[in-house]
Amino acid sequence: MTRLTALLIATGLFAAACGAEVAVTATRSDASAGATAAPPFDPGTPAIEDDGNPDDPPSGPTTTPPVTAPTVSDPNAINFGPNKPARPYDDFLLATLADLDTWWEQTYPAVYGEAWQPLQGDVYAAYPQRPDDLPGCGEPRTSYDDVQQFVAFYCGLADFIVYDDGDDGLLAQLADNFGAGTIGIVLAHEYGHAIQQRSGVLRQNLPTVTTEQQADCFAGAWAGRAARGEGGITFSDADVRAGLIAMLEVRDPVGIDQFAPGGHGSGFDRVGAFQVGFREGAVRCGDLIDNPLPLMPNQFNDNNDFANEGNAPFGFDAGDPETGVGAELFGFLVPDLNLFWGIDAEIPDFIPLTLVPVQSEAEAACADLEPGLQNGAALCPSSNTVFLNEPVARSLYEQDTFGDFSLGYLIGVAWAEAAQRSLGSAIEGEQRELINDCLAGAWVQTVIPVDFQLSQPRAEGRTSIVSPGDLDEAVRTAILIGDLDADDNVLGSPFEKIDSFRDGVIGGLNACAN
Structure with a gap:
């Protein structure tokens, strides 16, 4: 029994079928x-419609209704001044x-x-x-x-x-x-x-x-x-x-x-x-003054990271086979995810996945395709493939408020679903989706820069490392694709998805079993 399997079975998640004083x-x-x-974005609509055409307008609301407030009893509570x-x-x-x-x-x-x-x-x-x-x-x-x-x-x-x-x-x-x-x-x-x-x-x-x-x-x-x-x-x-x-x-x-x-x-x-x-x-x-929450790195890792503003080049090239130098985004994320789930997470039955770009959902030839391709990525369990909706992916990548790790988060969730399948997960619906968010976060914990607060040992050959802004991009993506209403209970609300993802980032695999 693997470490992760034992953790999840033990908890019942898997079952058989400012300033100082005056400043x-x-x-x-x-x-x-x-x-x-950063310009605001619409958190309630997919970036692209289901056919993957980036020229299609988004659907759904672009603003939120005002909150409910009581009748104001003290109009002088704010000093509005004479000309407001x-x-x-x-x-x-x-x-x-x-x-x-x-x-x-x-x-x-x-x-x-x-x-x-x-x-x-x-x-x-x-x-x-x-x-x-x-x-x-x-x-x-x-x-x-x-x-x-x-x-x-x-x-x-x-x-x-x-x-x-x-x-x-x-x-x-x-x-x-x-x-x-x-x-x-x-x-x-x-x-x-x-x-x-x-x-x-x-x-x-x-x-x-x-x-x-x-x-x-x-x-x-x-x-x-x-x-x-x-x-x-x-x-x-x-x-x-x-x-x-x-x-x-x-x-x-x-x-x-x-x-x-x-x-x-x-x-x-x-x-x-x-x-x-x-x-x-x-x-x-x-209590946070005496026991503050862990903080994520926000400084660039090196000069190349600074020059790229924290974004790896979009593409699939794995770079130099000996050193990995020159690898593009998916050229290093895909092998890193496979190493994490196959070695670090100790899942012996995990089969490495292949990432296949498609231009539309119609190109994803898969009888048992998981939902989500309209958002950017989806798992095909029968072929151990993750299909990437390339027009959606490029659109997210090119937006300043999203960037490269919006895609790292999306494919990380697809790999997490494959991990649940390898472990025989019987969980369904929203709870399963939120576990995937947590497991994706647990992978992220292992790509935090070495010697930072939450950095973890990693298997030989793993070269991915998060850049400043990456986790913000993941959070924005969770807001974008999360259920509009907390009672929808499909993917989880943005709050729930971020909460689960953050649990994994902070607590690792153990947190996903609680």
């Missing part, structure tokens, strides 16, 4: 680091602040054992038309240009929050594309920094990424409450999906050392902290 603590965006903010253009989400943000105050009044004593103290300063809307009446944080005043760099920030000096309310700001883009809940989550994150000021966390001179992780967790805890209908704001499944997107949009740009001052974490890290809070609540978030 600005901010929400980070790509734009804040001198890069262009009206926004369709203004009332929602007022209701969000009221709900955050109510929640923290109830929650802060449970986390820290003392009473909650409301903000002493205001929450300010910043926009180009506003006169110079925004307070400064260590400076006489804050300009709108300053706010644009941060998107939103909390100032511990005077206990206030400022958010970008401009037409062209990232928050307006997120709200337009995914609903007002995204801005609510950003404000909940900034409230998390106000919590840290009250609890003394900001006086500990911790790495920025540690305090950002906890603030992301607090935002997730509030969003979880909204999703469960326990407060004054109610989130739909679409709002939860939008919250995941919001975490991705305020990640550190690839190549940034998240452990350096000002580092906030990759999208994978930020989504993970948000999910921990969502599932486990604010008390769990309070």
Whole structure:
């Protein structure tokens, strides 16, 4: 009996048939680091229609409906200033602040054992038309240009929050594309920094990424409450999906050392902290200062990685047979997956798979083809083949917000399905799909750079290694292909898929058996 088989049988999964004390603590965006903010994407539709034609328009909704908010009772909860253009989400943000105050009044004593103290300063809307009446944080005043760099920030000096309310700001883009809940989550994150000021966390001179992780967790805890209908704001499944997107949009740009001052974490890290809070609540978030979550590498591995911006060339060439030098994306991913499942995972009956590109689903000659080819890749069990929908794959690869590891994730899931079949899995439906996500994550754990926090020993001959941004691309792909509604129970919702994938990345094969 193999190690993985024993683990899975034992658990019943397989059966016979910001800153310091007074500094600005901010929400980070790509734009804040001198890069262009990633354009939003539609999380509810496949990248390409089933026939694999990249010229076909996507189907389905391109925006999410607004969250449900109560009637606003205090129109002065936000300092809107004298010239503010009206926004369709203004009332929602007022209701969000009221709900955050109510929640923290109830929650802060449970986390820290003392009473909650409301903000002493205001929450300010910043926009180009506003006169110079925004307070400064260590400076006489804050300009709108300053706010644009941060998107939103909390100032511990005077206990206030400022958010970008401009037409062209990232928050307006997120709200337009995914609903007002995204801005609510950003404000909940900034409230998390106000919590840290009250609890003394900001006086500990911790790495920025540690305090950002906890603030992301607090935002997730509030969003979880909204999703469960326990407060004054109610989130739909679409709002939860939008919250995941919001975490991705305020990640550190690839190549940034998240452990350096000002580092906030990759999208994978930020989504993970948000999910921990969502599932486990604010008390769990309070523990993250002493027991932070593991972080993924975000710096380039070498000069070639930097030159390629973390993306291997698209193609199937295996490169030099002796050294692998010159290998293209599938030329090294395919043998690496076969080595992992055949050797590292100790599945003696695992038969190496072949990747075959096709231009349409009609070209995939297979009587028992698994679903998923319209999303990019699908297993043909009878021929031990994974068919790659090449037009879909190229479309994902060429989009800045996806890239090469969107394809690594998709074929990783197909290899995971083959592993389940080799082990005689009797699990069906959504649960099986989520196990595949976890198993794909367990493979990813073994291609994290050596000597990083979660790096694992690997079999001789394995040469794959993740680049910065790769795990963010996998998360985006899970959002793209996940079930639109949590009750669909086909592939799993984006939240469930990311949660399972992350379990595998963090915990390895053992986590997939729990």
